[in-house]
Amino acid sequence: MKILVPVKRVVDYNVKVRVKSDGTGVDIANVKMSMNPFDEIAVEEAVRLKEAGVATEVVAVSAGVAGCQETLRTAMAIGADRGILVETDAELQPLAVAKLLKALVDKEQPQAVILGKQAIDDDANQTGQMLAALLGWPQATFASKVVLAGDKATVTREVDGGLETLEIALPAVITTDLRLNEPRYATLPNIMKAKKKPLDTVKPADLGVDVAPRLKTLKVAEPAKRQAGVKVADVADLVAKLKNEAKVI
């Protein structure tokens, strides 16, 4: 079984992002970039499936600038067998990425696509769902447990108020939640081997996909500064404020 794992290069989760002064976006020049943590979980899950003998090949794919090669090498250091980069400097929105991924799925014919439920930069939570729709495949999102057996996947999902377990037919799209697994630290020999694993680069045009943005960003602004709190005299005061000022009860 072949598994395709899309990975996104995002601003590292430790970095405090700053909004550009002209409000067109966040400043990512000279900022540390790394793999979207949800995608790291996806790579780990795919590699574990390979180690368990369920999957035979794990292919990591990414779309974006040339720097995404590093992200693919990271995926290969964790254990992906090879990488494919769809290289473009254009702004990529979830629909465009889903279309690119569909084209790659058509080419690679994997039995499963495992990817992060969302990316920590735009938090869109759309690519997996859009990809499933474009492919006409079943989808199981927010996975906290994945069992692949035969032509079925049993996926436990985190939903409001608990866990839901679904059985879906393969091929399918699965998106990962935080608690699915804890990604490993890559070993030094694997980091060195990753450098020698094949990494192909294609352009969106090679895949026949128009990646032009369909959405226009009007403005990006810092969240409003939190106001200082007030001390309430007693419970009655608190209830009154919640009722009359905050209007939440």
Next chain:
Amino acid sequence: MSEYIAPVRDMQFVLKELAGLEQVSQLPGCEEATPDLVDAVLEEAAKFAEGILSPLNVPGDQEGARWHDKQVTMPKGFKEAYGQFVENGWSALACEPEFGGQGLPKVVNACVTEMWKSANHAFSLCPLLTTGAIEALVLAGSDELKQTFLEKMVAGTWTGTMNLTEPNAGSDLAAVRTKAEPQADGSYKIFGQKIFITYGEHDMAENIVHLVLARTPTAPEGVKGISLFVVPKFLVNADGSLGARNDAYCVSIEHKLGIHASPTAVMAFGDHGGAIGYLVGQENRGLEYMFIMMNAARFGVGLEGIADGERAYQRAVTYAKDRIQGTDIGVRGGPKVAIINHPDVRRMLMNMRSQVEAARALAYVVGAAHDTAIHHPDPETKKQNQAFVDLMIPVVKGWSTEMGIEVASTGVQVHGGMGFIEETGAAQHLRDVRISAIYEGTTGIQANDLIGRKMAREGGATIKAVIGLMKQLDGKLAEQSAGKNGEHFVAIRQRFATGVAELEKAATWIVENYGKDVRATSVGAVPFLWLFGIVAGGWQMARAALIAQAKIDGGDSDPFYPTKIVTARFFADHQLSRAPGLASTVVDGAAGALALDESMF
């Protein structure tokens, strides 16, 4: 609570721009170390240091290694962390590929070693000692010894130690008394006691391979009669499996000022009939082998000053940004501000930062020169680089560790009264780094090595060549003094030129007077080592500033570059400015030190 963040950006800058990683990766045998691979290695090592080793630093200090029944139990979590360290292949990074190592250059190893040490100084000593023992075996061991021990040691499943010191043989190894009696089968029986054996006993690995200095019955007196032996904790069967327990036991561990999680063993060899040992190389050449390996170990210990200094700096910055105390100086009744706004706190933080960055730059440049000395095809280039490395090792060891102590002490000072309280964490860095200026040769020993063996013996040839290289930078600094950020470069140029001139003056005096008055030059040895460290560090900071300016002029907007220039400027005004005082101490300092009769003390 301040967590360690590996300074990957500064490491990459030093590696690529100052130490010449690109050239290193073109050396035969170093081809793997391309910049993109090195980036990936640094990123992953940073994750490991931050995520696994750093969280064990404080608990390891509090719990400490514990001795009972000739065994040592490591603090909670250490065994698992070491297991993961080994499993992830970190111990093999710079080792020979022939024995399962990854063969990455020493300069790359320097970066990850700094990370291990920053994250957890006590932990880092186990792999450091193992690496030293591996080098000794690679250098001088027979094929049989290599085959028996190296693969497991490179993998890290067996660890190594260096058994030099005895109660009466510390800095003076000529006094070693441990005996080695030849046996009919070619092995030896070892009898004696060794002290201060780092990781001499622990529960993190299957076997411990002790390298022991001892005398054979026919050995001449003094340093020319010392041989080196391998004494494993468990003997190794012909098939490589572990056999009988050898007669080498840890009879106690020391209670120390710092590095509490690193067990410092008293080792008893031969109390129960003799510990079986195997000769490394030839009889009576043990000290020679040890010294070759000691160069690497001294370099590694030098990194500790940088590593603990970096950690102390990070902690001090976090505290200084967080701690609100007083108003901005000169503002009455204004709002209370974080102490980082106070000029003296700024001065302390910049002192810490600029010294750590200068020492890191110097150490990595020396690391890269070591790779060139090992791998370069041209014999002349090899020789020059080796001479540079030999000259600079005592400086990297002596200056970086003394600097690290000063920086860690300043870190306590930034915290004020809280710095004196253990829970704050600042004190641990000071306690941990204190040993670095002592073990592997005290600062005094480094300084004597520097002025005697490395300078006077060769008439100062190498240091003169290095001073020549330093002077070559003046043209570029002059040019830049007229360019953007000119005021910074004017100051850097002037301070650096003065520093180099003072260094030259002091070096010339030492070379001229060493033979005539070794006592006087020896009083000046440590001040000279400081002087050399400061000027060599200032040299690298000046180079860094020039490169940073070139990047800015080329349109790079990374704030790292202007920050580097300001840091270099600070180093010039606050450290290089000390050069004339140190040089005068070197030249004139002997009279007051040597005049008093011993009875007056």
